Amino acid sequence: MKEKVILAYSGGLDTTAIIPWLKENFDYEVICVCADCGQEEELDGLEERAISCGASKLYIEDLTDEFCDDYIVPCVQAHAVYENKYLLGTSMARPLIAKRLVEIARKEGATAICHGATGKGNDQIRFELTIKALAPDIKIIAAWRNEKWTMQSREDEIEYCKQHGINLPFSADTSYSRDRNIWHISHEGLELEDPANEPNYDHLLVLSQTPEKAPDEGEYVTIDFEAGVPKKVNGQAMKVSDIIRTLNKLGGKHGIGIIDIVENRVVGMKSRGVYETPGGTILYEAHQQLEELVLDRDTTTMKLDMGNKFAQIVYEGKWETPLREACQAFIxxxxxxVTGQVKFKLYKGNIIKAGTTSPYSLYNESIASFTTGDLYDHHDAEGFINLFGLSLKVRAMKEAENNK
Incomplete structure (x- = not known):
């Protein structure tokens, strides 16, 4: 009886070529798993393709709601942004996909899990750290790093498939390397490989349009949160996945959430990419605006540091770690x-504040107003400043004394 391998399968050229490669080089029974994280790509015909290429079966797993509720929401609550720009769309999804690969490997009694991530990227780390954390006994096969993998281009993969009787509707023409899910779409390659080049947005954008092409009239949107979780858009209650879909349409329409970044990958190299995260950008901004009202100064300061740490943890694939659990517990x-309503005006790439309310708001108009209220006496500030600046005064006096 053959040993089984679980293959993370997208239906694209790389993972299609990996099926016969696994059978030829390892004599495995290949079981494919396609994870649907809301990428809205056509999944019809994938089972037929996988089996025709030599797989024994294909699982198509709808992980969209779990992705939104258990992975996206914690990152929104943390305000986790990698290198001040990237909203972690790919980073958040990989540990969930890897977790499901492990679950199906256990169900099938598989001895190995294979992925098609390259040896230059971050995804190999995210997949493998999760698998190691959840199933240290399962063998990991990274096709692109394996000595038996001799293909170095799309042309090589297409030719390999043809040699194995597989004729597929893939061409060898060059296009952007993309990753899409319900949260975002990323673009790498072509003109983006040179940071001196302006992105060809007319050719590149999928979820959005440029601010120049956005409507000349702004549009208002309200978002309601309960305990840090988004619950409504424009007064209509929705599950988180539907909130993201709704905001994606609104944000894309108004040119929101397009970023161009040269980021530092975990493996040491810099990589240039363009990310579209229209709904996510709105959701992050809304959550942050609400926190401005309800969190005290010290908690806000600590949470800013924790958000940066959380982003680093997620980016580096360390989701299944005690550190991520501890950081998330604090968050x-x-x-x-963090309950209330945020109102914005969306206009040509901008998210413009239009009012925030919360029953837990710490903003006190009596204190903050220029008109003196009962809770604040201007004279109280004098003693505070004397104590707050005492060390500065003592230091200056000592320097003056020594300079005589």
């Missing part, structure tokens, strides 16, 4: 009063 403890 969740800050969310109990």
């Amino acid at each position: 969740e403890s800050t969310q109990k009063n």
